Structure formats: C-alpha cells, structure tokens
Amino acid sequence: xxxxxxxxxxxxxxxxxxxxxxxxxxxxxxxxxxxxxxxxxxxxxxxxxxxxxxxxxxxxxxxxxxxxxxxxxxxxxxxxxxxxxxxxxxxxxxxxxxxxxxxxxxxxxxxxxxxxxxxxxxxxxxxxxxxxxxxxxxxxxxxxxxxxxxxxxxxxxxxxxxxxxxxxxxxxxxxxxxxxxxxxxxxxxxxxxxxxxxxxxxxxxxxxxxxxxxxxxxxxxxxxxxxxxxxxxxxxxxxxxxxxxxxxxxxxxxxxxxxxxxxxxxxxxxxxxxxxxxxxxxxxxxxxxxxxxxxxxxxxxxxxxxxxxxxxxxxxxxxxxxxxxxxxxxxxxxxxxxxxxxxxxxxxxxxxxxxxxxxxxxxxxxxxxxxxxxxxxxxxxxxxxxxxxxxxxxxxxxxxxxxxxxxxxxxxxxxxxxxxxxxxxxxxxxxxx
Numbered sequence: 001x002x003x004x005x006x007x008x009x010x011x012x013x014x015x016x017x018x019x020x021x022x023x024x025x026x027x028x029x030x031x032x033x034x035x036x037x038x039x040x041x042x043x044x045x046x047x048x049x050x051x052x053x054x055x056x057x058x059x060x061x062x063x064x065x066x067x068x069x070x071x072x073x074x075x076x077x078x079x080x081x082x083x084x085x086x087x088x089x090x091x092x093x094x095x096x097x098x099x100x101x102x103x104x105x106x107x108x109x110x111x112x113x114x115x116x117x118x119x120x121x122x123x124x125x126x127x128x129x130x131x132x133x134x135x136x137x138x139x140x141x142x143x144x145x146x147x148x149x150x151x152x153x154x155x156x157x158x159x160x161x162x163x164x165x166x167x168x169x170x171x172x173x174x175x176x177x178x179x180x181x182x183x184x185x186x187x188x189x190x191x192x193x194x195x196x197x198x199x200x201x202x203x204x205x206x207x208x209x210x211x212x213x214x215x216x217x218x219x220x221x222x223x224x225x226x227x228x229x230x231x232x233x234x235x236x237x238x239x240x241x242x243x244x245x246x247x248x249x250x251x252x253x254x255x256x257x258x259x260x261x262x263x264x265x266x267x268x269x270x271x272x273x274x275x276x277x278x279x280x281x282x283x284x285x286x287x288x289x290x291x292x293x294x295x296x297x298x299x300x301x302x303x304x305x306x307x308x309x310x311x312x313x314x315x316x317x318x319x320x321x322x323x324x325x326x327x328x329x330x331x332x333x334x335x336x337x338x339x340x341x342x343x344x345x346x347x348x349x350x351x352x353x354x355x356x357x358x359x360x361x362x363x364x365x366x367x368x369x370x371x372x373x374x375x376x377x378x379x380x381x382x383x384x385x386x387x388x389x390x391x392x393x394x395x396x397x398x399x400x401x402x403x404x405x406x407x408x409x410x411x412x413x414x415x416x417x418x419x420x421x422x423x424x425x426x427x428x429x430x431x432x433x
Contacts (some may be wrong), residue, residue, distance in 0.1 A: 047290050048383025079231070080123060080147045080192075082274050088121040088244065094267045096253075100150065100252055102245040106238075107157075107227050112277035113189040117152040127179040130169060144169075146176050156186035162195045163231050163281075168205050173220060180401055181216075190326040191220065192227045195240075196278075197285045204228070232282025239278040246271050256389065270416040323367045326423055329349070330364065333424065344376055345406045361387070362402040362430045363409075366417065370427055390432045395426045 042408035074144075089097045101115045134140055158176050173191055180186050195202045204226065209217045220226045225342040230237045250264045250271075279397040298308045314321065327339055334353060347365070351374070354362040357378040359378070364370045372388045374380055380388070392401055397418065400411040412422045 002153070039329065046177065077124070077147070077161075080159075080161045082128065083161070084123040084148060085161070086271060087148070094270055096246075096249065096267070098253075099246050102249065103242060104157075106236075106242040106245070107190055107192065107229070109157075109190050109224070109227075112224070113150075113155050113157060114152060119150060119152040119156075121150045122151070127170060127176060127183075130175070131429045142169075144175065144179075145181075147178070151180075151184070151186055154179045154187055155189045156184065157190050157192065158188065158211070159192040159194060162193065162202060163278075165196070165202060171209050171213055173204060173226075174209050174216040177216040178213060189218070191225055192229050194229045194365055195384050196231050197282050197289070198224065198230050198233055199285070199289065230282075232279045232285075237278075237282075239275050239282065243271050243275040243278075245276075293429070295354075321366060321381055326364075326367060327422070330427065344373060346368060353427065360384075362427075364423075364427060365396075365409075367407055368412040368414045368423060370412070370430060373407050373409075380408065389432065395429060397422045416428060 034250060085091045085094050087103060088094070088098055089095045089100070096341075100119065100121075104110055104113050104115055110180055122146040124147065127146060129141050130144040135341045136352045145357045146158055147161040150157040150159070158180060160173060160174075160176070173193070177188055181188055190400065193204045204220065206217060206220055211217075232239045235238070247268050250268045252266055260291050285307070293334060329374055330353065331337065331339055339351045339353070342352055343351075344361070344363070346351045349365065351359050351364045353364060355375075359375050360380075361373050361375065362370075371392055372380075385405070389401070389403040392410050393405075395401075395412075396414065397412050399409040399413045402409055410414050410426070412419060412426060418421065
C-alpha cells in the first residue's frame with residue numbers, strides 16, 4: 001500500500017474548485033454540458049466502438065504478417081509493391097491473369113481495357129526528370145515515376161498510390177498522362193488515384209495543374225477516366241470488393257485444379273493478410289477523422305466549446321470527486337456516521353468503516369481500494385491472512401488482490417462505469433462478513 005499520497009489542502013482546494021464549477025451552472029446553463037455529453041460525446045463513443053469492431057482494431061490476438069514487419073508496411077512504395085505482386089501474372093505463386101480482370105471490373109472499365117490482350121504490369125515506370133522552383137528561388141529536379149503502369153499494346157492504366165498519404169507532386173497526374181499518351185502512344189483507359197479512405201483532404205489537385213496540360217486536365221474531369229479509389233470504404237474499396245474477388249477466384253481455381261492447391265493457399269493467405277492490414281489502417285484513419293470532426297465541432301460552436309472545457313476541468317479531477325461521492329454514499333448507506341481519514345501502519349487517509357470482534361478493521365482507501373487491516377501495532381498471522389483473503393476473493397471486478405501481515409485487500413477496477421456500485425457492493429460484503 002502506498003503511503004506517500006495524502007488528501008492534503010491543495011487537493012481539497014482542487015475539489016472545491018470543481019464544486020464551484022458545478023454550482024456556477026444554473027439549471028438552464030447546465031443543460032449545455034448535459035447536451036454535449038448526451039449527444040456529441042455519446043455519438044463519438046458509439047462511432048468509435050463501431051469503427052473498432054468493423055476494422056478489428058486493437059485485436060492483439062489476431063496475427064497479421066504485414067504488421068509484424070513494422071519497418072516495412074508504412075513505407076511509401078510498400079502498397080505499390082503488394083499490388084504489383086497481386087496484379088502481375090508472372091509473380092510466382094501469387095499472381096494470376098484473372099486478378100487483372102477483377103481489377104478492371106472493379107474499376108468499371110471493361111469497355112476501355114482489353115484483358116484478353118497480352119499485358120504488362122510495371123512498377124515505378126520512369127517518366128523522365130521533373131523540374132520545379134523552390135520558395136527560395138532554387139531550381140530543383142527529380143526523377144519522375146508512375147507507381148504502377150498496366151499496359152497492353154494500345155491501352156494503359158495509370159495507378160498513383162497515395163495510401164500512405166504521399167504528397168502530390170507538381171502536375172503529377174497530367175504529366176503521367178502526357179507521357180503515356182505521347183511517349184508510349186497508349187490510349188489512357190483510366191487514371192487511378194488510390195487513397196486509404198475517402199478523405200476530403202486527400203483529393204487530386206486538379207485546379208492546381210498548369211494550363212499547358214489543359215487537355216489532360218479536362219480528361220480528368222471525366223469520371224470514366226479519373227478513378228478515385230479507396231483502400232477501405234463502406235461502399236466500394238480494395239478491401240471490400242477487389243481483394244475478396246481475388247480470393248474467390250482462388251477458391252474456384254483450387255476446386256477445379258488440385259495440382260494448384262498449394263499455390264492457391266499461399267496466394268489466398270497473402271491477399272487476405274493484406275486485406276486485414278488495409279482494414280486496420282483504414283480503421284485507424286477513420287478514427288482519426290472522427291476525432292478531427294468532433295474537435296472541429298467543439299471549436300466552431302461556443303456553447304460546445306464551453307461545455308467541453310468545463311467537462312474537461314471536472315474530468316481531470318474526477319478521482320477527487322469520485323472519492324467524495326463514495327464517501328457520502330458510504331456514510332449514508334453503510335456506516336451512518338461521518339468518516340474521517342486515519343493514519344494506520346504508516347499510510348495516511350485510510351478510512352476505517354468498522355472494527356470487527358477480532359480487532360480486525362474494515363478499511364477503504366484511495367476510492368477503489370478496500371480490505372482488512374489489524375489494529376495499529378499488530379499484524380495478521382498467516383492463518384488469519386488466508387481466512388480474510390477468502391472473503392476478499394469473493395469480490396468481483398477487481399484488478400488486484402493481495403494479502404500480507406498488515407493488509408489484506410483488493411483494488412476495484414477503476415476505469416469502469418460501474419465503479420461506484422462495485423465499490424459499494426464490495427464494502428457491504430466486507431462490512432457484513
């Protein structure tokens with residue numbers, strides 16, 4: 001038991017400030033805080049629960065290969081590498097020609113890209129040097145690359161991967177289009193702008209493109225050409241539609257050709273593991289978006305801002321308030337007399353509720369700790385410890401149970417909406433034991 005903490009004058013001052021804060025509200029003003037908690041905070045909590053459940057966030061028991069190599073998956077080109085592995089039919093044990101058909105179907109461009117022709121999937125296809133002027137006036141240059149280029153003899157699909165929120169380069173999409181059309185002499189079937197989720201802050205910056213690319217800029221305004229695709233989305237996404245379609249193809253292949261059973265299993269595991277990774281990343285991104293939305297609502301509404309800051313002030317001192325609430329309930333429902341803190345066995349602020357016939361004290365301490373202690377200067381025998389621990393062991397919803405020669409006690413789980421009832425029920429059990 002920690003004897004270093006004391007319910008001193010400073011803490012009583014903090015408690016008084018909380019009480020004054022609550023008293024500051026009249027009935028009408030308090031409704032702002034109540035409404036904020038009942039509507040905004042509860043909605044936020046429900047959204048968080050839904051997102052965590054849908055995307056399996058924080059499931060520590062679920063293995064994911066890609067997340068286990070944590071120094072890899074967050075790199076900018078990682079997702080391009082995985083998609084290349086899936087879409088390239090020459091990838092040993094993973095790639096299938098059928099996967100491109102599923103991808104073209106997913107993009108809804110079956111009439112614009114012929115999968116029956118021989119095709120090639122190229123990763124980081126060079127497009128030449130890119131030049132730009134920095135704010136300091138210095139001219140800079142960098143080699144340009146298309147993340148993924150899929151082409152047959154006449155048609156091409158450009159894929160720009162922004163899953164890891166890579167920044168948009170100057171005139172990026174229209175430069176790629178110009179290169180593919182004019183240098184490679186290919187008809188552009190689609191330009192895929194791939195982001196993690198449907199994020200309003202991550203869209204193709206069409207209006208920033210230079211007028212020298214006007215024709216290609218106009219093409220991008222056609223939704224048959226520009227395909228804004230999401231890795232994770234409730235409506236349509238890689239994780240929801242494309243990747244499951246690939247897995248389904250493998251299941252069908254496995255059924256019709258037993259010789260390919262092993263490679264089908266490997267490919268299926270690989271694609272499913274990538275799907276799980278995207279779901280986790282997307283879920284975290286949605287949670288971040290939900291956080292931002294609530295904060296934006298708070299800062300754009302004076303009443304919500306005041307309610308939020310006042311609630312934060314109360315919540316930051318909740319341990320003091322909780323102790324005061326429990327103290328009042330104990331006095332009203334158990335002891336029927338005023339409780340005063342005591343110093344026992346070197347620990348301050350121990351509230352003694354009852355002295356048993358065997359000179360054992362029933363005590364309560366620091367809001368959530370309760371148990372038995374002997375009179376000052378005495379100790380428990382091992383037999384007595386075991387006897388009292390048998391009573392303590394019956395108490396549910398605990399985070400810790402301990403026995404020793406001066407203290408036999410448990411800690412009720414503190415971060416729980418039932419802590420008040422849990423503490424009261426536990427104390428009644430000890431009081432009547």
